[in-house]
Amino acid sequence: MFAFIFNQILFYFGVVLLLFLPGYFLLRVIFKQKSPFSSEEKFLLSLALSVGIVDFFMLILGKIGLPLSRGFLFGTVFLFIVLLIYLPSLFDKIKFLRQIKKRLAIKKAGITFEKLPRLSQKQKLLIILTLFLTVFIKTIYLEKTVFPTSTDMGHHMYWAKLITTSEQLPVYVESDIIQTSGGYAISQPEPIADFIIGEHLIFAALGSLTKADFVSAFPSLVLLLFNIATALAIFVLARQIFQKHPQGSNIAILALFLAGPLFALASPQAKFVSGGVIGNTLGNFFIPIILLLLLKALEQRKSVFLSLALFLSLTLVYTHHLSTFVFLFSLISTFLIFFLFNLKKIPAYLKNWLRLIASPWIWLVIVFGIWMVFEIYIPSYLNSSAVGTAVGTPSKSTRTGLSFQQLASATGQIRLILALLGMILIVWQKRLRNYGETLLFAWAFVIFIMSLFPGWLFVDIPSSRIGNYLIFPLIILAAFALVEFFNFFKTQNSSRFTFLKPFYVILIFFILSALIAQNGMSDNATSLSDGGNSQAALQTFQASAYLSKFTNSKDVVLKDHNYLTADSWIKLYFMNGYNFPFSRSYFKRYEDAVNEREQCTLQMISTPNSPEAQKCFEGTGVNFLMINPLYDSAQFKKNREFWQIYSSDEIGIFYKTD
Amino acid sequence: MLNKINKKIIRQNILVFILSFFILISFFYLALLEKKQQDLDWQKNWWSLYFNSPKGNGLDFTIENHSESENFHWEVYLEKSKSYEGNSTIPKGDKKSILVNSLGLNDKKVVIKVTSNDKNKEIYKIISTK
Structure with a gap:
């Protein structure tokens, strides 16, 4: 202890x-x-x-x-x-x-930064309660999945x-099994762009x-920190966007509620934490922070904020390509929409923006960025082939866009409806003349297009992955719509709606709130049922530790990905290459007609006695096989070339003699 | 004076302090739980069987027990006939190595079968002449 x-x-x-x-x-x-x-x-x-x-x-x-x-x-x-x-x-x-x-x-002299309105004691209490619920629900979920x-x-x-x-x-390379003239071999290490x-x-x-x-739990805990921080980032960004709105702080608190306790588990939240989706989790944290700084820079005309935004954008470039891609699209659409709705004032705005850029702070970061990319380290995805895989006409059915129904189920139906209402309200109330609301509108709008109609923007990325980025702008929009709805009937406009008495307004507000809460909590409940399996994983780890003690540079290990628990962690016990041990992948991948892959890893486990598998063994030198004995041991027992050297409930190891 | 400054700092940063506290408690709890889950015996019920030397002709084997059952019965088969057998008591969290002589067993399949509480496992080697 x-x-x-x-x-x-x-x-x-x-x-x-x-x-x-x-x-x-x-x-x-x-x-x-x-x-x-x-x-x-x-x-x-x-x-x-x-x-x-x-x-x-x-x-x-x-x-x-x-x-x-x-x-x-x-x-x-x-x-x-x-x-x-x-x-x-x-x-x-x-x-x-x-x-x-x-x-x-x-x-x-004379420097003043605009400060946000102060939070009342009641608001602070509400925030604390929301933060508590956020951390509590995520913790409960991770109880089962932190292993x-x-x-x-x-x-x-x-x-x-x-x-x-x-x-x-690290040098991001891997060796693979390749077909040679009449046989198979292990390739020289090749770069990985993933x-x-x-x-x-x-x-x-x-x-x-x-x-x-x-x-251990430490990688998940680090991701959890960023995931919780993301909910807080949504709160501060919402506060900044609606700082001049009379209910700005309340919109932000509601956004925190929607980003925190509600929908706390489904992608891209705690499930991404336990699932080790590092890039997305970090990207979802960085995007609102960068937007916050950008907004501060534009609203307060302070280059120092812009330079910090640039520095964090550079960090994002080195952290996650898809997030960078989505962020760039959001940024471009923000300026385009802002141009569109402020045509008359564009010269004045341009002048301000030029002033903003003409600062040593900005150039310091730009020069640093150029130096980092060209002299120090170029991110692995910044090569023509990787760019080519993300930009172009959608090439697979999973990249041609989600249906509205799919998007609604991924983002939460009530949340989506409220967010759409929020977007309509932003246009209707002519809020697209403000930086904040334009940024929010454009952020959501461009991801809508990227998810539903990727072909329009020549985006060739799995649409469901893009759809995950929609959640956070939707949250702020939904919070805005909900508060605005309540606010609307409190103001003078309500006189036109005398048929709606305050009681009914409050009732509708609570029904909407209850619906969204129910939607979010049932989403949490569905996710909570997913449990981990530490006993099976431990057996994998024990078997890996055992085998790693006896293998040397001549040994080659093959393991199964279909039926072994935590099999991707086996490589951490050998530290002998990213593809060591080789892996029998999901069966469907061997049937992919578009991306034909080697069949050796399948044959050496599924049909080890076939002539093709024998060729694979000979060419690759595979001599240890880690499989689940429940599914894959009978085929090895028929052949006297194989010894079973390790046996537990979840994992068996076979050794192929010379 | 110092007291006043401290109070001011706490008041200004109350949300951050409280959030940090929540995170700390959550991290500590999850780390503790994960540590228990990493324990081979805590709420576990499994055992394993393996050769002490996987590559050579050596037939010595180990039973590693992480189950509630402590009684293990083991049998050594030469091809299909039982050669000898024995019983071992292995408490949960313990392991026991059992020595098996491999001399003079050329080209024979030697199977080690272990049974405990109706569960059985086996490992085997075909003794090489090389």
Whole structure:
């Protein structure tokens, strides 16, 4: 127990040191005591900026050949924080630095940042209750699923562990089974475009610093932190968007309620946490934060906000391609819609925007970004083939768009209806002249189009994955519609609707609220029934640990993905390549006529005695097979070439003799 | 004075402090639960059987028990005839290695069958002459 508590303390220390302090002190240096952010915004920005800072430090350290070891990581981050603490006084002491400071400084005299309206005690209480419910429901769900079994998380944690053990940046390559003239062989390592380094760096840094085991709850807990922070980010963004609305804070609280306790589990929420969908979870956190900064920059005409937005956009580029893609589309559509509804004032706006860009803060980040991409590390997906797979005429049935019914079921019907009402209200009330409402409208609108009619925008990405990004703008729109509905009948306009007495208005409001709550809670209930299977997973881990003790560089392992639990984590016990052990994939994949794949991994387990399988064994050197004995042991027992060397309820290991 | 500043800081950051507290409790609880789930014995009921040396001709094997049943009956078969057998008591969380002589068994299939509480498992090797 003592060791557990010590490890926990070390883990929290690591989280604070790596994921909060760098960003927090950077904000302090930039804004000094005059912070323009609320405490919630500071909390979120510290988290987001820290991810960027740690990522870029690791990329730079790795590029220049310094080891990404515990000592170096701790030293670098610690020095950075110390430097940030003493930087202001250092700038004051040295003449040259004083001049730089003058160039970069946020002018002291006359600088005012617009602050958001204060929250009342009742509102704060409501927020606390909502946050409690948010954390509580997600925790209850993760009780069953926090154990490391998810396939995606296993894949990601291999790379994170590789960074930790090799103390270097990973090279994203894998070897595959290929057909040669008359036989089969294992290919030379080939690049993989699916993984993006930002998905792994923070886990590697935390693993390195705290020595936390990757086959544990720690990766899910880190994702949970970002998922909870996303709900808070929706709250602060809604507050910023509707800061001038008389019910702005209430809209934000309702948005928090819709993003927190309701629909707390279904994708892209806690299910993405337990499922190890790292890129999306981080992307969903970064997008609202970047939009918040962008909004602040446009509304307050402060370049410093824009530079922070740019820095976080750069972090997003290094973290998740699809999120970056969706974010770019949202941004472009925001400006297009804003242009469309403000044609007369465009010259004046352009002038303001040019002023915003003409700042050393902005150029500092742009130059840094260019340097990072071209000199330090180019994200693996930024090559022509990867871009080609995302942009173009939709190529598969799963990419030709969702039906409205599918979209409604993915986003929650009542929430979708309310959000559509919110969009109509924004247009009807001529709110598209404001940055905030335009941004919200465009954010939702473009994802609607990308999900329902991807061909219109030449998007060639699975539509259901895009649809997941719609949830957060919908939440804010739904909250707006609900509050606006209630507000409408309270104002003078209600006199025109005398047939609706206050009692009925309140009744309708509560019916709508109850419907949406029921919708969200039943969604939670459905998700809660999904349970993990720690006993089966443990057997996989034990068998992997056993086999890894006896294998050497000549041995090749093949495992089954269909019937083994947590099989993607097996590779973490060998650390011998991303595709080690090779895997018999889902059966349907071997029948895919479009993407024909090798059949060896199927044949070597399903029909090991066939001539084709024998050729595969010979060519690939596979000599250990990990399977579920309930489904796949009989075929091996018929052949005297195979020994069964390990047996438990969920996993059996066969050894093929020479 | 210090008290006043502290109060001001707490008032300004109350939401963040409370959220951090909720997260901390949640993390600690989930980590504790996961630690228990990682325990091979906690709420578990399984056992495994394996050769001590998977590659060579060695026939020594281990029974690793994480089930409620403590009594294990094992049999060694040479091809299809039972060669010898024995019983072992292995408490939950324990494992026992059993030695089996592999000399003079060239090209014979040696099967180890273990039974416990109506559940049985087997492992086998075909002793190589190489």
